[in-house]
Amino acid sequence: MTLLGVLALLLHVASGDSVKAISGFHGEAVTLDSGANPSWNISTIEWSILSNNTFIATYRSGQTSINRFWRYKDRLSLNTATGDLTIRNLSEEDAIEYNLYLIYRNTQKLRSKTKLTVARRIQKPHLRKLFSGLVEETCMIVMDCSSEGKAIEFSWQAQPYSSMRQSVGKNSSVLVLSVQDEVNVTCTVRNGVENASAVDTVRCSEDKPKPGPEKGGCSTGVVVVFIFVTFMVFCGGFCLGRVYKTSSLDECISKAFRRESNKQGGQDAPQGDLGNNNDKQGGPV
Known part of the structure; x- marks a missing residue:
């Protein structure tokens, strides 16, 4: 041969x-x-x-x-x-x-x-605002991103921002942002084969937060908001049915923010508005 x-x-x-x-x-x-x-x-x-x-x-x-x-x-x-x-x-x-x-x-x-x-083809994610307002004189924005499908992975991009925390569930992810005023948010979902994104530009409020003393690391307000958003996302049913007696998850989260803020040394509750159906929705990249 x-x-x-x-x-x-x-x-x-x-x-x-x-x-x-x-x-x-x-x-x-x-x-x-x-x-x-x-x-x-x-x-x-x-x-x-x-x-x-x-x-x-x-x-x-x-x-x-x-x-x-x-x-x-x-x-x-x-x-x-x-x-x-x-x-x-x-x-x-x-x-x-x-x-x-x-x-x-x-x-x-x-x-x-x-x-x-x-x-299965990945579904375009649904991006919405859950909360925006002042927490400890810091402008806070909470975004929710959801998509149906198996083995979904979430990732976030935001510009500009001061600090960012995220929590991921089975088919959704929540992002907590500390910003100056306006932020561009992108949520991307992946299933190992393809990906899809949704974007939105969100303003915290019409009134910018008052300048306060500089603080090192992450503020207490940011941590409080992140912990409570995470809890509400994963234990929303308990929150809605027993703690706050409401059928709206958005309203439940808002009440949780105000309740926790009142515990922080007698501080005033966060001022802000919840996202509703009139909020600007994210679109495809």
Whole structure:
């Protein structure tokens, strides 16, 4: 055997041991690449699934069969020149490993495996203001970002700001900002495959906070607001039903701010307004 033939054989053996990864989206189509060259003159193509090599699409002796397995009926297309397999109308059940066996140039063989993952398109996040006002003479803004889906990760960007804290739940995240007056806020959600963002420009209030003595680190007001927002997001049901006797989470959070502020050495309650349906909503980036 020539050196070139030995190298080709080693390449094929290596390709059989490795598993290629590919992602697709629910309801859409994806093509599983065979890795073959159209010039190879392919004579046999066999795509199979499961450990018992259940055939789902084949090409043998010039005949194509793509409705071999009921779950893929009328959803497959097989390119007999390249060996590529296209699956349409993807579902979560299609997220498995696919086996390929090729014969080309009469005697040459190629085996490979492809692991398919199926995700749902990420939904654009909903961005809204929960609170804005003065806390210990500091302009505070509280933003909520929510999005439906699995394995969602949240991230925030804000400019300009003095300090920032965030709390993340299952399908939502809350951001607490200390600002001078106006801030541009961006919330981004990711699911490992794609991402989407919403933006908003928010003003704390018409009256800027009065200048106070410089303080090192994070102010007590910022910590208080952050702790209470976190509590309300994760324990909102308890807050609404038992503590403040209200059906509105926004109103519940506002009452919590005022109650806690009154505890801080007899300070006045925070002055501000809650976001409502008339607040400017975030839009796509």
